Amino acid sequence: MHHTPWNEAISAAFRLGASSQKTARLPLDQTLGRVLAEDVHTPIPLPHYDSSAMDGYAVAGTPPWALKTQVFADEKVNRHKQTLELHPGEATPILTGGLIPPGTEAVLRVESAVLSEDGAVLDSSAGAPAPGQDMRRAGEELAEGSLAARAGQTITSRLLAFLAVCGFDTLPVFTAPAVSIAYTGNEVITEGIPGPGEVRDAYSVQFPAIFSALGARVESTARLHDDWQEFTAWFEETRGSELLVLTGGSSTSEVDMLRKIIAELGGTYAFEAVSARPGHPCLMAVLPDSRVVLGLPGNPLAAHTSLYSYLPAFVAGRNGQEEPARELVALTEPVPAFRKKDDRLLPAIVSGDSAQPLLHNARSHMLSDFARANALVRVPPQGTAAGEQVEMIPLVI
Numbered sequence: 001m002h003h004t005p006w007n008e009a010i011s012a013a014f015r016l017g018a019s020s021q022k023t024a025r026l027p028l029d030q031t032l033g034r035v036l037a038e039d040v041h042t043p044i045p046l047p048h049y050d051s052s053a054m055d056g057y058a059v060a061g062t063p064p065w066a067l068k069t070q071v072f073a074d075e076k077v078n079r080h081k082q083t084l085e086l087h088p089g090e091a092t093p094i095l096t097g098g099l100i101p102p103g104t105e106a107v108l109r110v111e112s113a114v115l116s117e118d119g120a121v122l123d124s125s126a127g128a129p130a131p132g133q134d135m136r137r138a139g140e141e142l143a144e145g146s147l148a149a150r151a152g153q154t155i156t157s158r159l160l161a162f163l164a165v166c167g168f169d170t171l172p173v174f175t176a177p178a179v180s181i182a183y184t185g186n187e188v189i190t191e192g193i194p195g196p197g198e199v200r201d202a203y204s205v206q207f208p209a210i211f212s213a214l215g216a217r218v219e220s221t222a223r224l225h226d227d228w229q230e231f232t233a234w235f236e237e238t239r240g241s242e243l244l245v246l247t248g249g250s251s252t253s254e255v256d257m258l259r260k261i262i263a264e265l266g267g268t269y270a271f272e273a274v275s276a277r278p279g280h281p282c283l284m285a286v287l288p289d290s291r292v293v294l295g296l297p298g299n300p301l302a303a304h305t306s307l308y309s310y311l312p313a314f315v316a317g318r319n320g321q322e323e324p325a326r327e328l329v330a331l332t333e334p335v336p337a338f339r340k341k342d343d344r345l346l347p348a349i350v351s352g353d354s355a356q357p358l359l360h361n362a363r364s365h366m367l368s369d370f371a372r373a374n375a376l377v378r379v380p381p382q383g384t385a386a387g388e389q390v391e392m393i394p395l396v397i
């Protein structure tokens with residue numbers, strides 16, 4: 001079996017993502033965290049109409065002003081829209097955001113207003129407001145048609161607020177890959193205390209949330225026995241998905257079905273194993289119907305180091321982005337040499353630009369060091385001295 005260097009496996013995952021890009025116009029509330037596929041321009045100026053910046057009175061001419069008021073049918077009326085035309089010497093009440101009545105020269109804040117006893121005449125305790133005072137002008141923030149956001153921008157909650165105000169109902173985005181996950185293994189149980197020869201499932205509780213945080217969308221999950229019929233049925237059922245992820249069964253024992261079924265279906269490997277530990281039996285392949293398969297090793301740390309290595313690169317490719325550059329951090333302590341060819345992926349605690357590697361309970365089947373880590377670091381096979389810089393992958397959730 002050919003073992004691909006870790007860096008190259010990540011690049012291969014990126015290329016698979018790039019070759020499976022899809023775009024769609026999605027409703028705004030489905031676009032958080034997605035990447036814009038096109039530039040978008042505001043269809044309206046911002047603000048889109050002249051309005052008052054304060055609660056008070058729209059005024060024309062100099063004080064005192066004759067007050068013009070309206071009677072509203074009920075409390076549900078949108079007062080922001082109701083205007084009365086003003087002539088010099090007239091004023092009318094206005095709310096913050098209210099449409100500026102024709103003829104208005106300025107807005108007098110309510111706290112400066114002095115009303116006659118009968119409410120018919122308005123004066124100001126602060127003198128006449130300067131022309132245009134406390135008025136928001138249409139287009140003062142952005143002209144109609146201005147660039148609102150660029151292709152390639154990730155849609156944050158802030159950007160969503162802005163684009164909603166611009167009046168967008170849908171946005172052109174790179175879609176999240178639709179993922180089906182199969183958790184395999186006859187020995188895996190999902191609740192209670194595991195007995196000898198059984199293991200509690202280390203994946204299904206948090207995997208959908210991790211996938212979502214990394215920019216993928218889990219469409220379905222299933223549990224499979226190490227059984228050929230169940231595997232073939234699952235590959236049939238998941239035809240609508242774009243990325244198939246399986247945990248366990250990635251190795252080469254007689255009960256490991258994944259490689260056999262990839263061969264049966266005529267899949268092509270992007271990488272069939274990786275020179276990295278934990279995680280060497282991880283694989284990615286493309287099926288003839290263009291579904292991508294990510295086979296995660298069964299060992300819990302190996303599955304997580306693999307997921308965090310290849311899924312972000314795949315998603316970046318799908319999103320039309322550059323292959324993500326990995327940050328460098330300096331190790332706070334030395335890591336001894338390991339196997340000849342394999343990189344080590346170690347849980348680490350990163351703080352600022354340094355990282356404490358967690359070495360002691362970080363073997364393939366162990367999770368206790370991983371549980372307190374906030375990153376993975378890649379240590380080359382020859383080991384590293386304290387202070388040496390290594391590549392880092394943040395553990396996002």
Ligand SMILES: Nc1nc2c(c(=O)[nH]1)N[C@H]1C(S)=C(S)[C@@H](COP(=O)(O)OP(=O)(O)OC[C@H]3O[C@@H](n4cnc5c(N)ncnc54)[C@H](O)[C@@H]3O)O[C@H]1N2
Pocket residue numbers: 183184185187188199200201202203247248249250251252256278279280281296297298299300302364365
């Ligand atoms: N002869 C060899 N044996 C193994 C090799 C090897 O190179 N030669 N590599 C080892 C490494 S490293 C790993 S990683 C595993 C990968 O094996 P599989 O992907 O086929 O996984 P399984 O055999 O199904 O399971 C391995 C291990 O993980 C436990 N497991 C599986 N699923 C879960 C789960 N949902 N939650 C928790 N733990 C799980 C399973 O019980 C096994 O203990 O192969 C090694 N062997």
Ligand code: MOO
Pocket residue numbers: 276277278279280281297299302364365
């Ligand atoms: O490479 Mo294994 O995948 O050490 O866990």
